[in-house]
Amino acid sequence: MAVVLTVEALTDVVAQVLVRHGMSPGNARIVAAVVVAAERDGSRSHGLLRLPGYVATLKSGWVDGTAVPDVVDAAPGLVATDARNGFAQVALAASRTVLEAKARAAGIAALAIRNSHHFAALWPDVEPFAASGFVALAVVNVRSRIVVWGAKRKLLGTNPMAFACPRPGAPPLVWDQASSVVAQGEVLLAATERRPVAPGIGVDAQGAPSVDPRAILDGGAMMPFADHKGSAIAFMVEILAAALTGGRFGFEDRSAAFPGAQTSNAGQCIIVIEPSRTAGNAFGTRVEALIAQLLASGVSRLPGEHRYARRRRALADGIAIAERDHAAVMALLEA
Amino acid sequence: MAVVLTVEALTDVVAQVLVRHGMSPGNARIVAAVVVAAERDGSRSHGLLRLPGYVATLKSGWVDGTAVPDVVDAAPGLVATDARNGFAQVALAASRTVLEAKARAAGIAALAIRNSHHFAALWPDVEPFAASGFVALAVVNVRSRIVVWGAKRKLLGTNPMAFACPRPGAPPLVWDQASSVVAQGEVLLAATERRPVAPGIGVDAQGAPSVDPRAILDGGAMMPFADHKGSAIAFMVEILAAALTGGRFGFEDRSAAFPGAQTSNAGQCIIVIEPSRTAGNAFGTRVEALIAQLLASGVSRLPGEHRYARRRRALADGIAIAERDHAAVMALLEA
Numbered sequence: 001m002a003v004v005l006t007v008e009a010l011t012d013v014v015a016q017v018l019v020r021h022g023m024s025p026g027n028a029r030i031v032a033a034v035v036v037a038a039e040r041d042g043s044r045s046h047g048l049l050r051l052p053g054y055v056a057t058l059k060s061g062w063v064d065g066t067a068v069p070d071v072v073d074a075a076p077g078l079v080a081t082d083a084r085n086g087f088a089q090v091a092l093a094a095s096r097t098v099l100e101a102k103a104r105a106a107g108i109a110a111l112a113i114r115n116s117h118h119f120a121a122l123w124p125d126v127e128p129f130a131a132s133g134f135v136a137l138a139v140v141n142v143r144s145r146i147v148v149w150g151a152k153r154k155l156l157g158t159n160p161m162a163f164a165c166p167r168p169g170a171p172p173l174v175w176d177q178a179s180s181v182v183a184q185g186e187v188l189l190a191a192t193e194r195r196p197v198a199p200g201i202g203v204d205a206q207g208a209p210s211v212d213p214r215a216i217l218d219g220g221a222m223m224p225f226a227d228h229k230g231s232a233i234a235f236m237v238e239i240l241a242a243a244l245t246g247g248r249f250g251f252e253d254r255s256a257a258f259p260g261a262q263t264s265n266a267g268q269c270i271i272v273i274e275p276s277r278t279a280g281n282a283f284g285t286r287v288e289a290l291i292a293q294l295l296a297s298g299v300s301r302l303p304g305e306h307r308y309a310r311r312r313r314a315l316a317d318g319i320a321i322a323e324r325d326h327a328a329v330m331a332l333l334e335a
Numbered sequence: 336m337a338v339v340l341t342v343e344a345l346t347d348v349v350a351q352v353l354v355r356h357g358m359s360p361g362n363a364r365i366v367a368a369v370v371v372a373a374e375r376d377g378s379r380s381h382g383l384l385r386l387p388g389y390v391a392t393l394k395s396g397w398v399d400g401t402a403v404p405d406v407v408d409a410a411p412g413l414v415a416t417d418a419r420n421g422f423a424q425v426a427l428a429a430s431r432t433v434l435e436a437k438a439r440a441a442g443i444a445a446l447a448i449r450n451s452h453h454f455a456a457l458w459p460d461v462e463p464f465a466a467s468g469f470v471a472l473a474v475v476n477v478r479s480r481i482v483v484w485g486a487k488r489k490l491l492g493t494n495p496m497a498f499a500c501p502r503p504g505a506p507p508l509v510w511d512q513a514s515s516v517v518a519q520g521e522v523l524l525a526a527t528e529r530r531p532v533a534p535g536i537g538v539d540a541q542g543a544p545s546v547d548p549r550a551i552l553d554g555g556a557m558m559p560f561a562d563h564k565g566s567a568i569a570f571m572v573e574i575l576a577a578a579l580t581g582g583r584f585g586f587e588d589r590s591a592a593f594p595g596a597q598t599s600n601a602g603q604c605i606i607v608i609e610p611s612r613t614a615g616n617a618f619g620t621r622v623e624a625l626i627a628q629l630l631a632s633g634v635s636r637l638p639g640e641h642r643y644a645r646r647r648r649a650l651a652d653g654i655a656i657a658e659r660d661h662a663a664v665m666a667l668l669e670a
Contacts (some may be wrong), residue, residue: 075442077412107410110443112613135579137571154631162575163571165578175567226560232510232638236498237471237628243500243621244470248613251628271443271606277410278447278580286578293586294570298487302530303567 003326004318009038017332019052019199021058023065027090034120040319042310045185046121048325049192053262055332056308060260063087063117068092077106080245083116086313088140088268091116092125099272107277111270114123114247117263118142121185122162123304125270130164130172135273138162138318141241143253143264146180146222149231155219157250157264158184159237165293166275174304176203176212179234180222187213187222338661339653346371352386352667356393358400362425369424369455375654377645380520381456383660384527388597389454390667395563397421397596398452404429412441415580418451423475423603426451427460434607438469442612446605449582452598453477456520457497458511458639459603464508465499470608473497476576478588478599482517482538482556484566492585492599493519501610503619514569515557517640522548523555571659573640575604 005013006062011032018028030056039047055246057063067086071094074080079099083091091113102109105221120141141159160183162176178184181201190197191213202216202223210216242249247267255261275283292301321329341611342349346367353363365391374382393400402421406429409415414434418426426448437444453475464471477492495518497511513519516536525532526548537551538559545551559565577584582602590596610618626637656664 074399075440075609077441077443078612080613091503105410106412106441106443108412108441108443108445110608127593129620135574148629148632148634150634150636151629155628155632157389163574164568165571165574173570175562175570177567181561225564226516229512229560229565232512233512235508235638238625239470239498239500239622243625244610246617246621249625249628251623273445273579274410275579277413278415279579282581283578286581286584287574290573290578290584291583293490294483294486297483297490298395299483301485303570 002320003323004320006318007036007040007314010319013329015237023238027065030093031087031090034124037124038121038313039252040311043121045183045189048329049189050119051329051332054067056260057263058108060258062255062258062265068237071095077102077109079111081113083113085115085265087120088113088116103272103274108273112245113268114245116268117265118268119263122160123174126162126164127172127174129272130166131164134233135162135275138239138270139237139268141238141250144250145184146224146234149228154239154313155251156234159234161237165286165287171308179224179230181225187216191217241267245269257331259317336658337655338658339655341653342371342375342649345654348664355668356390360664362400365424365428366422369459372459373456375646375649376642378456380518380524383522383664385454386667388665391595392598395593395595397590397593398598406430412437412444414446418448420450420600420661423448423451438607438609443608447580448603449580451602451603452600453603454510454598457495458509461497461499462507462509463608465501468501470610471499473605474572475603476573476585476601479585480557481559481569484559484563490586491569491573493557493570497574500622505645510635514559514565516560522551526552529589576602580594580604598625
């Protein structure tokens, strides 16, 4: 049995839950849209599954749901935004117009967000830039979760990177990947469904390889992808998202002092490039030429394509939510 | 038995070899410095081992060793350089001053190089920016060499990415990694030394897994690291280095029409960020705080550290070159 809701109706419900637990209505709409975008696109690990985490974090007092970001014009190509201990998506929304204007004027611009909480997928942050014709790259650091290649204990976060490239007449090509073998959300999903994860993903509190998602999440750690290569990416993300923005490193996380808190107060960096300044009008044609070759080489699915297919179905037929999951959302309205 | 040469003496010899085979003296100095930097730093796969490839490519007529790059001020944050079918390092050298000036003024700037040949390691391109206080990220695309995750035949190049971060009072932290499991240079080195490579690195011409470096290089292909994750990075590099710059994609390589040619005519993108505009004066202190934690977590070697150790020895004691390898270099002076 499933409850079927439109994207708008589900966004309303999620926003109500967030307001119920301390968010301002405007901020709640922004965060709800990101949660529902993940659910809509079949990205379950970042969809409604996360809502109890948002609520618990708001209730803990660790994040400020009413924060008004402070957007500073730092340089002709830089925007520096203090999220004021609020959600990163709210800071991004407040900075988007000035960032795009800078990227149009300078050809490239970056947004440095600090003092922010990012608890969602990263692709919703870059897709809109590509939909507006920009190439976009985003990184976020989070609390310590992975054991860097060659190290003995966890230090860097699962630090994701996302990339988006516009296509003429088609939705952007977008990828989003953690620096760990799998995203932490996948381990959370496995824990919720009480099933083991694949080998090689994580270790337990003693540092021994484990397929038990709870052992990995509770005191254990996750492994970087491709050993030193994922570690190098995670390090770069920590520099760009925290050192460069003036944000906190993953190891500086203080959420443990706020029982229930599940987010990290960290940073985010987004680089946006206007392709026509160097590629001229040919950029779109060139991207399509590459895509045609990718498909001809046997690739069955382009980055983001699976999400777009799910999205089309959700927009046409609504989002089907298991009755138990829907009840859990509604219960958060009363909690 | 080994011949020991100073960095300067070896650079002179390599530059002479390059001039002997058609490079202009100024261009030859630039490329020789990069070849010797790799040899000096113990990065053998990109050192003297590559010199016969440079010579063969110059002799084939595929690359123009006398090219004078065309540097265009494309936007307040963008430099667009046509390498004019010359080596990418020559184009970078011609663009460096304007790129750094833009990064200082705008806070961020990018260099888009097209119509260029990159046959060296990528870290020498970013390290100097970090030595000047910038954070730098570089990508290069090369001819088709990897089979994208889920595809049936090779399409994207081993498309490396390099990252450099300045440190106060210490050489920059620098990493440089291919999108393949190992760099193609490692497979070349194994072929030269007639030893097998590790499993999982490549496939033969029939698409079957192979540990024979010659089978991988001759008609075979290399595998992306971490399956879809390395594939996603290689795709991003192809967009940034080729589509964005107006350069050629790896699959558009026409070097086969020039027997002996070993380079790709492709593109490169370098993004340079001035950290003080968003991080203030604290950037260096923050980077050191992260490094202290990395070391405390058990990491035995920081990115680039092994190269710096080799470099110190080479600068103090000279570069030791096996007699046979030295004879091969000298033979290229006569060839």
